[in-house]
Amino acid sequence: MKVMADDGMLSWDESVFRDEHVFEVDYLPETFHHRENQLDGLQYALRPAVRGSRPLNAMVRGPPGTGKTTAIQKLFAELDGRRGVRTVRVNCQVDSTRYAVFSRIFEAIFEYEPPASGISFKSLFEQITDHLTDEDEVLTVCLDDVNYLFYEGEASETLYSLLRAHETHAGAKVGVLLVSSDLDLDVVAELDSRVQSVFRPEEVFFPAYGESEVVDILDERVRRGFREGVVGPTVLDRVAELTAGTGDLRVGIDLLRRAGLHAEGRASERVEAEDVETAYEKSRHVHLSRRVRGLTDSERALLRVVAEYDGDRAGDVYEAFHDETDLGYTRYSEIVNKLDRVGLIEATYTTVEGRGRSRELSLAYDADAVRDRLD
Numbered sequence: 040m041k042v043m044a045d046d047g048m049l050s051w052d053e054s055v056f057r058d059e060h061v062f063e064v065d066y067l068p069e070t071f072h073h074r075e076n077q078l079d080g081l082q083y084a085l086r087p088a089v090r091g092s093r094p095l096n097a098m099v100r101g102p103p104g105t106g107k108t109t110a111i112q113k114l115f116a117e118l119d120g121r122r123g124v125r126t127v128r129v130n131c132q133v134d135s136t137r138y139a140v141f142s143r144i145f146e147a148i149f150e151y152e153p154p155a156s157g158i159s160f161k162s163l164f165e166q167i168t169d170h171l172t173d174e175d176e177v178l179t180v181c182l183d184d185v186n187y188l189f190y191e192g193e194a195s196e197t198l199y200s201l202l203r204a205h206e207t208h209a210g211a212k213v214g215v216l217l218v219s220s221d222l223d224l225d226v227v228a229e230l231d232s233r234v235q236s237v238f239r240p241e242e243v244f245f246p247a248y249g250e251s252e253v254v255d256i257l258d259e260r261v262r263r264g265f266r267e268g269v270v271g272p273t274v275l276d277r278v279a280e281l282t283a284g285t286g287d288l289r290v291g292i293d294l295l296r297r298a299g300l301h302a303e304g305r306a307s308e309r310v311e312a313e314d315v316e317t318a319y320e321k322s323r324h325v326h327l328s329r330r331v332r333g334l335t336d337s338e339r340a341l342l343r344v345v346a347e348y349d350g351d352r353a354g355d356v357y358e359a360f361h362d363e364t365d366l367g368y369t370r371y372s373e374i375v376n377k378l379d380r381v382g383l384i385e386a387t388y389t390t391v392e393g394r395g396r397s398r399e400l401s402l403a404y405d406a407d408a409v410r411d412r413l414d
């Protein structure tokens with residue numbers, strides 16, 4: 040097929056994109072508007088580190104896709120060049136145990152992974168704290184998506200070690216930033232009392248962006264990512280409306296990219312409303328995709344079974360899960376709780392005549408959309 044370049048149609052070697060990279064998940068935006076108060080709050084907590092003192096601990100909360108990670112990455116990037124300041128961001132969806140968190144810190148400091156044969160936690164911890172005191176470095180650890188440490192029951196142990204580092208190792212200066220997008224989780228209340236007594240964090244809240252803020256932020260992305268005239272104001276407004284409806288900026292960024300690809304698929308030089316509507320079918324599920332991506336094999340197996348038995352009693356689901364994985368009831372129950380807390384399934388109690396209370400499990404998303412992402 041040969042298409043002419045002057046009839047509003049793209050030729051094969053033309054693209055609607057100027058720089059598609061700006062729509063990728065790991066892209067760190069150059070400009071970061073509408074989060075000035077939050078940046079100030081975080082800077083206040085981190086400032087002592089620059090003077091060689093222990094930073095204040097902070098609790099950062101807000102719904103998904105509201106710029107929490109980006110704010111911390113920006114501030115850490117500014118701090119990283121300074122002598123005596125060390126920052127480490129740990130993604131707890133990936134590293135969800137105390138040992139994994141400290142391995143990540145170790146790796147950031149020594150630039151190699153701790154030996155695979157495994158060294159004790161104590162030794163890992165001591166090598167880190169010895170380094171901090173020998174080099175006179177202040178360490179700030181961001182536990183991003185810390186809610187996952189709670190789902191795994193590892194939060195109190197991990198925090199306790201970090202918060203008490205200066206007591207167990209004189210001279211070690213460690214500050215902690217906790218980031219959670221699970222607004223139902225009362226982080227401080229769920230910690231052991233011995234941790235609560237040493238954890239009095241500064242609170243920084245990231246509210247969802249309003250529609251006009253979304254327009255502002257996405258307009259900047261459009262100018263960097265698309266060639267001039269590809270995305271007009273009406274299309275941008277529609278993207279912002281859909282994005283603000285979900286409260287997650289990630290939806291908008293994904294939507295722009297997919298709508299651009301869809302327009303290209305039609306060999307169109309412009310993104311039109313129809314491209315946005317079609318793309319939204321996929322983009323509205325960015326949460327789902329992210330959540331599924333972070334699951335272990337057994338968690339995926341259970342989700343697959345729930346997708347099959349949607350709305351059935353937990354007992355029946357357990358039978359099917361057990362047949363597939365050979366795992367016992369305790370582990371099964373833990374995974375049910377985790378999938379519930381992550382927001383992938385809903386577990387509700389019902390009273391069944393003659394059987395007492397029983398749990399009914401249903402998917403929080405459309406079953407086809409879930410199955411698509413498990414394949």
Ligand SMILES: Nc1ncnc2c1ncn2[C@@H]1O[C@H](COP(=O)(O)OP(=O)(O)OP(=O)(O)O)[C@@H](O)[C@H]1O
Binds near residue numbers: 071107
């Ligand atoms: N003010 C902003 N300006 C430009 N881009 C932004 C802004 N806020 C967020 N983003 C973009 O939105 C996406 C999501 O942001 P980020 O990962 O920082 O959110 P988050 O609150 O940490 O989300 P989660 O809680 O789900 O991890 C990123 O691609 C980021 O670049």
